[in-house]
Amino acid sequence: MRSSNPVFSRRGFSRDTGYAGFNAPPQAGGPTANPYAGTNPYAQGGNPYAQGQQPATQTPPQYVPRSDAMTMDDVVTRTGLTLGTVIAGATVGWLFLTQQLGFAVGAGLLAMVLGFVQSFKRRPSPALILAYAALEGVFLGALSGFINDLPKMNGAPMQAVLGTMAVFVAMLVAYKTRIVRVTARFTRFVMIAAMGFVLLSLVNVLFMVFGGGDGLGFRSGGLGILFGIVGVVLGALFLALDFKQVEDGIAYGAPREESWLAAFGLTLTLVWIYMEMLRLISILRGD
Numbered sequence: 001m002r003s004s005n006p007v008f009s010r011r012g013f014s015r016d017t018g019y020a021g022f023n024a025p026p027q028a029g030g031p032t033a034n035p036y037a038g039t040n041p042y043a044q045g046g047n048p049y050a051q052g053q054q055p056a057t058q059t060p061p062q063y064v065p066r067s068d069a070m071t072m073d074d075v076v077t078r079t080g081l082t083l084g085t086v087i088a089g090a091t092v093g094w095l096f097l098t099q100q101l102g103f104a105v106g107a108g109l110l111a112m113v114l115g116f117v118q119s120f121k122r123r124p125s126p127a128l129i130l131a132y133a134a135l136e137g138v139f140l141g142a143l144s145g146f147i148n149d150l151p152k153m154n155g156a157p158m159q160a161v162l163g164t165m166a167v168f169v170a171m172l173v174a175y176k177t178r179i180v181r182v183t184a185r186f187t188r189f190v191m192i193a194a195m196g197f198v199l200l201s202l203v204n205v206l207f208m209v210f211g212g213g214d215g216l217g218f219r220s221g222g223l224g225i226l227f228g229i230v231g232v233v234l235g236a237l238f239l240a241l242d243f244k245q246v247e248d249g250i251a252y253g254a255p256r257e258e259s260w261l262a263a264f265g266l267t268l269t270l271v272w273i274y275m276e277m278l279r280l281i282s283i284l285r286g287d
Contacts, residue, residue, distance in 0.1 A: 089137020228280030
């Protein structure tokens with residue numbers, strides 16, 4: 001089953017591989033130890049990056065670290081660089097494009113195109129990922145500055161930033177303590193819920209375009225608040241899926257370049273959470 005994050009559905013970061021273990025190699029235990037090992041591109045039996053092949057009849061061997069394998073430090077460094085680029089772009093957008101939303105929207109659309117291009121590339125492109133981060137940051141900064149200048153909205157973007165950080169930390173703790181466990185059923189639920197959420201959002205946009213007003217009411221009032229909460233919760237669940245993909249890539253020796261995909265996927269999810277958090281706060285503080 002593919003991850004709901006399109007970034008991780010490429011080259012080894014797919015949920016149908018059934019990776020297991022965080023920073024720990026798979027435990028030998030016979031054929032039932034890992035029911036997904038047969039389809040895992042990073043498992044020793046069929047790992048294109050493994051040192052040599054083992055007979056299929058033997059117990060799956062212990063993973064031997066490679067010098068060019070992805071590590072948690074790699075993921076943290078690349079994620080920090082990508083998010084730092086988003087913040088730099090957001091600073092430019094906030095300072096210079098708050099009153100020129102046309103340019104900001106253009107930057108956002110271009111960032112979306114670059115995001116799709118990277119998602120469907122076979123190999124991560126650091127330049128493409130950082131260009132996406134810069135343009136997305138410009139859009140977010142300009143939009144946030146515009147909202148901040150509206151009546152009753154002063155400070156709303158900062159609240160959204162703090163809320164996004166709180167969701168990230170809470171989900172990381174819940175995942176590390178195994179309060180949240182990413183299973184096949186969990187993944188199916190998140191994917192179905194996400195598809196329903198996106199579909200309802202598109203329908204609401206169509207009603208807004210052709211019917212005027214707030215469409216189906218998903219952007220204001222009690223229904224808007226409920227819809228915003230659902231969006232934030234979905235973003236938190238996406239984070240759990242992202243953590244699982246990073247965990248599995250490290251456990252099975254994904255190449256170091258894949259840490260750029262991890263950074264890209266985490267950035268996409270955090271942008272989702274920030275946008276939903278900002279919309280929710282805007283509804284709560286608005287008329």
